[in-house]
Every structure is written in structure tokens, then in C-alpha cells.
Amino acid sequence: MATVCPTLPWSPAGIFLLLLSLGFVKGGRLLVIPQDGSHWLSMRAVVEKLSEKGHEIVVLAPETNLLLKESEHYKRKTYAVPYTKEELHQGFSKFSKHHFDKVSLFDMALAEYRNNMYIINLFFYNCNSLLQNREMVRYLEESKFDALFTDPALPCGVILAEYLSIPSVYFFRGFPCSLEHAICKSPNPVSYVPRCYTSYTDHMTFSQRVMNLLVNSLETPLFKELYTKYQDIASKFLQREVHLPTLYRNGSIWLLRYDFVFEYPRPVMPNMVFIGGINCEKGKNLSQEFESIVNASGEHGFVVFSLGSMVSEIPMKKAQQFAEAFGTIPQTILWRYTGQPPPNLANNTKLIKWLPQNDLLAHPKARAFITHGGSHGIYEGICNGVPMVLMPLFGDQMDNAKRIESRGAGVTLNVLDMTSKDLSAALNTVIYDKSYKENIMRLSALHLDRPIHPLDLAVHWIEFVMRHKGAPHLRPAAHDLNWIQYHSLDVIAFLLAVVLVAMFISWKCCLFCCRKCFCKKGRVSKSSKTKAQ
């Protein structure tokens, strides 16, 4: 019987690996410019795998950071930044607290904008410090990397790839406002591709389509607003006028954390590689502490509750609401929470500072997953087939929640407006209404049935770019056309002009012929009249 393992014996990858193992060739040199925070988690897995395959990896990190730790898998090079660890933590804590303030829709939009700007400004300091660090830049120039691997949500890596003239691979979840499609010249029809922050599905009503088009028209100004500062430092650093989207277009491969069981199907480009679910590993055995809690949950099983690493504290009133709701259901609740415990905590609720989230979700007794709707958590929910109660807080979480809800695999709650009864009802729905479990199991089966694991796919494409110095054969010629040419407006105008000129000439010819005929007739009749006289 044939094997499902791809037949690679005589492919360059196979030969490369053979030569590497025999010591004939050495691995490549990769420069990694990550983004701090949860974005780094799945990127790190790719870096580790690349390191295991013999590549030499340098990760650039700001001296003050959250998750960019040292590792045996890479050489971490740090650079000084103008803020302390306390200021960083304080900033993030302030950022997370805001999400529980009850405000008007306008204020919420303003807060969302401010949040984005806060993060962007924070990381801007990093980028500015890095580009001004002459010693570090000289080290990078001398190191002769084969490729650069970066999260392009913020363009520091994009700028450095241009400066160092090395090909780059982007690792990405989605820009603010899906601008990756505009940059890649991937058509983005507003009629069925919902825009960010709308929480629409791919089947929109007329009024939703109107709103979607209006939101779409805000994307380019928003991009300008968010990235103007970067354009300025890029111009200064590269010592020439820089157009940021043009720099972005030099990315050889976009590794996108998309999977179409979760995202809505839409046009894509050949240099986009889909690695959604890359973070979801096979569930490992639980530690004794968790194993005993899980076993004690009995036939009712347990519920996993986490609002993500960005939310460490919740207002007491809200925490009490949660606790009240949990007291009404028979399942054990494992709640990841570092704040002050609410006084009305029921016996079935365990507050824990850190959860092995994926391993818990992989346990057969996991009945539901209460999540803020971050993409990492959602993919873990899909992977392990656990129905979700979603409490989106900021960024793309509202849209993520809507996607899961529209597939009948979860229930979304507004964390600000909901009551404890709402939460209790939502939990009962996803646990006892069989359709939720069936739908998430169907999504899970589709998601996991892939020809190659997303991690292997990501590693392949980074090595591809290192081996071939980019992937120019995947660059669409659309990048060489201006807006008018791309939309064929010049061609349409020309053809219209031809038609109009042809019509005008035909009209003039007709007129000329008619005049000739009538004049002749007129003259004839005149002369005959004269004769008759």
C-alpha cells in the first residue's frame, strides 16, 4: 500500500536534507524580526523547527519585552528601547482594563482606534531605536543573512529587508483592515468579503453591503494614519523617498494564519500560503494537578475559560457575574485568572493562574470553551472540536466570534451588556444542544484533514525563499501597473473614444449624404420649377 508521505526523493528539498545530514552543506542564515505578544507564539514554533533543521537563526528583540525570551534554538540579539519593563506592563494593563468600560458606540470606536495607536506607537519606539542603532545595523549588514522572517503587522522588518537587500517571508494573521489583500493585489470584492470590525458574514443584506462598502472606503486612509510615521523613518533610514505599500510588496511569501473552515472563501494570490491552525499541537498528557481536577469533574465534564494573555484583571462586578453563572451549571470550570477572586465563587469553579489550554481542550471531558475570540484560542477550539462561548473584547475578536457563530459552533455574548443568566444560558446551549458539538466536530474534521501540517508548510516556504533567494515567479505583474492601467480604464476610455469618433464620422457621413441628396433634389426641383415657369 502506498504511503501518504509525499514522495520527495529527488526534489531539491530532499537532496538538501540528505546533504545536510551528511554534512556536505550547511543550513541557511535567517534573520527574524518578530512582534512581541501573542503573535510571537506560533512564529516561535516555526523558528524552533527551522533551528532543528540546522539553520542558524538570529532573533532581534527589544531589551524590554513580554515574550521574546532567550532560547537554545536561536541567538537573541537585543537593542535598547526608551521604556522600562514597568512602563510596558503598566501600559498593557491599562490597555486591557479599558475593555470593560461601558461606553457609547462612538466612544468604543474611538477607544479601539486609540488602542491600536497605542500599540503601534509603542512598537514604533522599538523600530526607531533599532534603525538608529548603528552598531546593530552594521552587525546585520556584516552577517549576510539568506532571508528575513518577520511579522509585518508593523513594518520594521519590511524596512530592514529592503535595506539589507535580502528576500523576506511574512508571518501574518491579518492587518488592521485586511490590507494584505490590497498590498498583494488580491481582489477583495466588497459584495461578499466582510470588512474588519463589521462582524458581518459572507452573506450580507443590502444594508450590510452598503455599510461594508463605506467601511472599505476607510481602509486606505486608516493605513495612512497608522503607518505614516513608519514611512517617514523608512525614508530617513533608506535615504530616499519611500512608499510603504511598495516596500511591503517585496515580501516573497505571505504565510497567513488562515483556514477556510474559519475564514470565508475569497480570492487569494499564489504567494499566499495558508497555515491557519499552526499553533494547535496534539494534546499532551495533563500534569497531575490538572488530571485530578479533570477526573473529579465526573460525567458532566469541564469548561475552560480564558480571556487571553492580554487580560489579567476584570472589574469585580463582572467577575461576580461570571462566578454566579458558573454556579448554575454542573460542569467544573477551569478559569484562567490572575485578579482578585470574586467572593461568590462556587465550588465547581477553579481559579488558576495559568492553564495548559490546548491540552485541556484536547481532553475528552472538555464540554465548552469560553474565550475572548483571539485567533490562537479559536484554532485550538476548532482543532480539538470544543464548542465555544465567545466574549470578544477588541481588535479582530468581534469578527472572529461572528465567524464561529455563523457556523453554528458557538454563541457570542457582549461582555459589557450580558447578565449572569445570559452566560449560563449560552453555556447550556453549547453544551446540551447537540448541533453545536456536531458543527464544531465537522469543522475540526475538515480543518485537520490536510495534505501537510501547517508547521511543515511554513518551514518549507521559508527554506524555499532561502534556497532560491526569493520567489519572484509568484510575483503578479499587477505590481507593475498603476491604478488606471490595472482597472483598464485607459483601454476602456480609448475604446469609448474610438466608438464615439466612429459614430461621429458615420453621423457626419450620413449628414453629408443626406445634404447631397436633398440639395440635389432641391436644386432639381428648383430648376424644374424655373423650367415650368
Added chain:
Amino acid sequence: MATVCPTLPWSPAGIFLLLLSLGFVKGGRLLVIPQDGSHWLSMRAVVEKLSEKGHEIVVLAPETNLLLKESEHYKRKTYAVPYTKEELHQGFSKFSKHHFDKVSLFDMALAEYRNNMYIINLFFYNCNSLLQNREMVRYLEESKFDALFTDPALPCGVILAEYLSIPSVYFFRGFPCSLEHAICKSPNPVSYVPRCYTSYTDHMTFSQRVMNLLVNSLETPLFKELYTKYQDIASKFLQREVHLPTLYRNGSIWLLRYDFVFEYPRPVMPNMVFIGGINCEKGKNLSQEFESIVNASGEHGFVVFSLGSMVSEIPMKKAQQFAEAFGTIPQTILWRYTGQPPPNLANNTKLIKWLPQNDLLAHPKARAFITHGGSHGIYEGICNGVPMVLMPLFGDQMDNAKRIESRGAGVTLNVLDMTSKDLSAALNTVIYDKSYKENIMRLSALHLDRPIHPLDLAVHWIEFVMRHKGAPHLRPAAHDLNWIQYHSLDVIAFLLAVVLVAMFISWKCCLFCCRKCFCKKGRVSKSSKTKAQ
């Protein structure tokens, strides 16, 4: 060290294979409706691999056919057709002879249209016979297949999938006129995606873009012209009004024989899977007969020459031209030819009825490949890194040739106009100008560097569709919109109307205010005048 073999231990595919090998589950049941001729060659490889994996396969074939032979890998079910083997061969021979008639451009286009219609009509008889064969249709109904695998260049399989209510997978090179993109709602910008028969690259001049747009406007009428007959029999067979593109849209997965080292990068859809080069196997050892010819070629090596299976005879004058050219170069020529040998054949030229084309191209002494530019041959040339001299004859061959030429990996000749000197010069160019070898080796390296072999990828997606009864999660919502909605014309009209109404109301308000002011002023001045009097 990690392995490049994808990690599939707990994926449904892995579990399925394990259970299959343990005898717990049986393979699926697949119905195959192929198209006769060279299209079948790579499809057969997929069918054989699926059979090796334990699936039960039934291939439907017309009683009179060219290549749809019996095999241990599948059960071949034949149905009667209203023509004999002699008529079929005669038809194809007439078809191939036409390509060497020197005619005007208009006549050439007409001949191309007639050729397409000839093939389409021939296969139409097959389809009609199959759908009218009540016994066969009853057998298909009773067989309860899990999926249908078809070449959708002609829609018989598409119609049967609808009738049998089973999901389908398409295996495809490209419609006449790339209508797969229109059917899949994959955007197809005329500004940089060259249309069929234009022989343009993705970088077009203004006049080429004008022509490309005009050719594009012929695609829909051509589709109607080619497939109206099928639409009629589909309506009769399904006993309802049928819209053929809508039937086509039910295809779950399009396995497209594309690779972007050969095709130009362009927007695609998530249900398109790219398996270009699927036909290219690792070169096997040559038989003693060929080995001795090849070894005797010495340091100069040899050239492989084939105009494909559709061309068995060449006008004697043309054959003499070829022979004359071959006499001027030091390489040995292996010429696949079944016609009468030209009298001026030089000693270095061997006429052979059948060539192990791929194995010869894989030999290190292969210096050049003279081909008609069929996609199978071109992929074998790319795979093995052999520069090409292209003599396109019909169909997509002109476009294929242009693609290879535009990448600096081959030279195109017009088979009707060329002289023996042209051929001799072209061969010397691709053999002795190093850039051709370098370019084809670069394309070859890019093409072969893939995370999974196209054959494994094709097999995976067919099994996927069998396992999950289709791939509805990859179906874009665009299929549920009409033309106006898809292009947001209703939304734009509405917003324009709102703007116009708003402007009209503002104008009226201004007018009203002005009148009020002026009237008052007028009245005031009138009354003051009266007072003054």
C-alpha cells in the same frame, strides 16, 4: 533531525489509512468520467494511485476510444457510441493534417474554431449515448459512489454528478478560454492576465491590452456556442431547465494542471489546487536500444523531437525541411515519427515510432527538446531542465510556447513559415547560448521544490471529497450573488441616489433660505419705499 515528511499521525487521513491497513474500514467508491486522448494520461496516474490506496474505481469509457484501456487498477465500463474505430482514427488524422496547411490568419482562426467544434461534437456523441443508455444510468444510480472524478473540459461528468447527487472533483488543464475562472468567480483582470490565443505575456503593451480586452469579450459567447448542445441534453436528462455554469459551480475541488513557473501569477480561489507537473515522473533507466543510441551521441549529446500523439504524419516538404536542419548540427536527433521517412535524412537522425520521452529528457546527455508545446511535454521539459524549441500547432500550444519563450527557456518557431535554417539556428541557440540552459534549470529547481508531490496532493483532495462528501467550506458566497450584486452596482446606485437627493434637498433649502431673505429684503425695501413716499 526533523523529517520533511508531513506530521499526520492524528489527522483523519492518517487515522483512515491506519484503519484501512488494519481492515477496519474499506476504501471509497469513485466514479471516473475521463476525456479520451492525452488528457487521460495524467488522470490515469491519479486513478492508479487511488486504486493502490484501496479505493474501488469505475471508469466509464466509450466503446470506441483511443487511450481508455482496461487496467487492473479499475473496472472499465463501456457504453456504445455511434462511430467505428476507423472513423475515429480517420477524424483525428484529418484533424492533425490540417495544421500544416498554409492559410490566412482569418482562415486559421476559423480552422481552430472548426477543430474545437469537431472534438466537442465527437465527444458530444459520447455524452449523448451515455446519458441515453438507461441500463448504464441505472447501474450508476445503484452503485452509490462516494464521489465523481472528471475532466470537465466537456460537461458529461458534471451533468452526471448532478443527476447522481454526488460531489465531484475536476481534473483540468484549462478550458477553451480559461472559463474556469469565470465559473469559480475567480477575478480575472484583463490588464495583466493574457487571454487564450493571444500569445501575450503578463506584461502587455497598451495595444495588447486593448486586444486582450476585446478577446475577453468573446469568451462568454464562445462558451455559449461550444456548450449550448450540452445544456440542451442536460435539461432533457435532468428534466428541468439547466444553466450549465451553475452546474459547473457544484464541483468541490478543481485540480488544475498549473504551476506558476509556467503560468503567470494571478488571482485564484481556495478550491483550486495546483498540480502542474503531475505527469513528470523520475526518469527511469532507458531500454538497451535507446541506451546505445544515447551513448553513441558522444560529447554533443542528443535532441528529442516529438510533435505529440495527435500528429502522426507531416507533409513531406516539411519533413524534408526538418531533416535538412538536423543534418547541420552535431547532436543525434531522436525523432518520434510514424509517417514516411524523408529521403534527405542525415545519419545523425533516428526516426522512431515511440519514444520514452520523459526518460530521454531526464538523461544528462539531452541537449534540447523540440516540441509542439503541449502542456504535458512542456512540464517534462521543465522537470528535467531541457531547453526547448517550440513549434505550436493548435489550441493552447501558442500560449504555452510564448510562456516558455518569455522566461528565456526556449525559442518559438512558426512551423508553417520557418525554413530549415531557422530550425538549425534555433537549435544552436538553445544548445550553445548558456542562458537557455541556466533559465530552464532555474525553472526546474523552482518547480521541483514543493512541499508535496502533485500526485499526492491530487490523491489527498479526491479522498478529502470522498471522506467529507464535498468541500462546501471552500465554496465562495459569490456564487449566491447576481452580476449586479457581485459588482456592488446596486449599492453604488443607492449611494449615488442618496448623495443626489441630499444635494437636491440642500440646494432647495439654500434656495428657500435665499428667497426668504431676498423676499423679506424686497418687502422691507418696498415698505420702506412706501413709508418714504
